[in-house]
Amino acid sequence: MISDKTVNGVLGLLQQAQEVHRKSSELAGFSGVESSATTGKFSDSIMEVIKDVNSQQMQASETRASFEYSEDMPLTQVILDTQKASIAFEATLQIRNKVLKAYQDIMSMPV
Numbered sequence: 001m002i003s004d005k006t007v008n009g010v011l012g013l014l015q016q017a018q019e020v021h022r023k024s025s026e027l028a029g030f031s032g033v034e035s036s037a038t039t040g041k042f043s044d045s046i047m048e049v050i051k052d053v054n055s056q057q058m059q060a061s062e063t064r065a066s067f068e069y070s071e072d073m074p075l076t077q078v079i080l081d082t083q084k085a086s087i088a089f090e091a092t093l094q095i096r097n098k099v100l101k102a103y104q105d106i107m108s109m110p111v
Contacts (some may be wrong), residue, residue: 049092050092052088053085053088053089053092056081056084056085056088056089057085057088057089059081059085060081060082060084060085060086063077063078063081063082064078064081064082
């Protein structure tokens with residue numbers, strides 16, 4: 001499961017990257033600076049995706065527990081739910097890594 005601390009950390013990094021982008025746009029003289037409404041929508045979208053991944057992991061845990069307690073749960077459903085949760089988590093992790101790399105690249109740019 002993904003903790004609230006991890007979610008807040010990722011959101012903090014995204015907000016910092018967006019602030020750096022905004023400042024660099026202002027310094028370069030670009031007028032296409034995003035509004036705070038866009039920032040809110042982006043943050044909400046990220047939070048929604050992370051919550052969805054978390055719910056998939058919870059579903060996989062519940063399915064696995066049902067199978068372990070000999071309830072009427074087919075093994076194929078357990079494997080399918082587990083693989084869905086695993087793929088969703090790996091995709092989220094890769095996106096986080098890409099965002100973190102972009103943030104680090106931006107921070108290392110000379111101004």
